Amino acid sequence: MLLLDLEEVAPEDRVEAFHHALTDTSVPNDVRHEAPEAGIRARFEAWRLGPLDLFEARSTGFEVHRGDRHVRRHRDRPVVSVSLQTQGVHRAENAGERYTLGPDDIAVFHELAPRRYGWSGEGASRSVTIDMQHLGLPVGTVVRASVRLRSSPLYDLALAHLRTLWQAPAVLAADPGATALATATTELVRALLTSAAHEETDRRVRSALDECLVSRITAYVRRHLTEPDLSPDRIAREHAISRRHMYAVLGRAGISLEQWVIGERLEAACRLLVSPRHTGLPVSAVAARCGFSSPSHFTRRFRAAYGVTPREWRRHHVHQSAAVPTPPTEPTSPRERH
Incomplete structure (x- = not known):
């Protein structure tokens, strides 16, 4: 959505x-x-991606200054901004440190x-803002991490993920999976900040990395x-981890990979x-579209999970939708059967 031209x-x-456009889409600043x-x-x-806001700015040179008086005027639900510098050399001062930012840098501000923050000449940036409550990290952790992000082993992963969000933001915003993508993005940023703010041996880092x-x-x-x-081998390979490590991480989250995949396919x-x-x-054809290797295997799994065959499931729901609406006598969602 175009906010200002x-x-x-x-x-x-x-x-x-x-000034008004920047204040309306960001936070109070001197410009x-x-x-x-x-x-x-x-x-x-x-663009709005689930609970996240994506903001792209292109402009001539400027600098925004956010001081203590601006902090005291914060919104009811403060945010953390995570930005990429896509054009120009950007300058920042945060946590008592001054530094420059280029195209391979992630900038984080609470x-x-x-x-x-700002730039000289023609410049551009792309930022994602995350509700502080959703991020779930103290201000001190975010500020401490913001000046040492590259110390985290997750840095390159986070940079690649953030770049991916901007390949087609309008398409992603309209996708049914937008909320799930926003959740994954928030968790990745949380892991990056936790990792950068603490030593790798800290239990908080391990927990964030696992999540x-x-x-x-x-x-x-x-x-x-x-x-x-x-x-499982393909999934582990795509995430640059061993199969054993993958099973261990999923196990700590209470997930049995094979059973979870079958459950998702059945749903x-x-x-x-x-x-x-x-x-x-x-x-x-339904079986094939949902990733089952054979119709008989699909039918066995379906009956074991829901107590009826796929044909019986379809027949029941087709008849139910054609009838006069009445309180359902059978679950309408597969999860309710468990």
């Missing part, structure tokens, strides 16, 4: 329009433009901490659920069997 604003109103007399250009766009890895594995499996060759099959768009799809 200063080309559509009268030159004498551009400073005020820039200083590098060369306002030469003309200010800016374009701001935003709304409840003072900071400076991040579990989210990545489950998100990967859901993306490739319909592929019959989705094996996908349940939805497909009763979908009005797929009423003519043979059960064997």
Whole structure:
């Protein structure tokens, strides 16, 4: 969604329009433009990815300063911003340190901490803002981590993931999996910050790394659920870990990989069997689309899980939807059978 294009604003109103747009989409700041007399250009766009806000800014040089008085005016639900610098050399001051940021750097700022940030000449950045309550980390942890992010072994992974969000933000925002993607992004950022703020041997780091890895594995499996060759070895290889380590991490999260994958595939099959768009799809085709190697194996698993065959499940729900609505006598969601 386009928030601001200063080309559509009268030159004498551009400073005020820039400030209002930045304050509305960010947090209270003092804004200083590098060369306002030469003309200010800016374009701001935003997308909503589940509970996350994605914000892209392109503009002439400026600097924002957030001091103690701005911190005291924070919103009811403060945020943490995580940004990438896509054009120009950016300058920042945070946690008492001054540094520059380039295209391979991640910048992190907490709304409840003072900071400076900006760039000279033409520049651009892309940021994700995460609700502080969703992130679940103290201000001190975020600030401490922000100046030593590269010390974390998760840095390159987080950088690649954040870049992926910006390949097609509008498409991702409209995808049914947007909320799950937002959750995985939040957990990855939490793991990165926890890792950078503490020693690797700290139990908090291990816990954060585990949570991040579990989210990545489950998100990967859901993306490739319909592929019959989705094996444990392939999943472990895609995440650069051993099969043994993968099983250990999932076990600590209470997940049995094979059973979880079967359960996810069965739920996908349940939805497909009763979908009005797929009423003519043979059960064997449903099995194949949901990643089962054979119709007989699919039927055995389905009956074991739900007590009926796939055909009986479909027939029951088709008849139920055609009848006058009454309180259901059987569960309408596979999970309710457990």
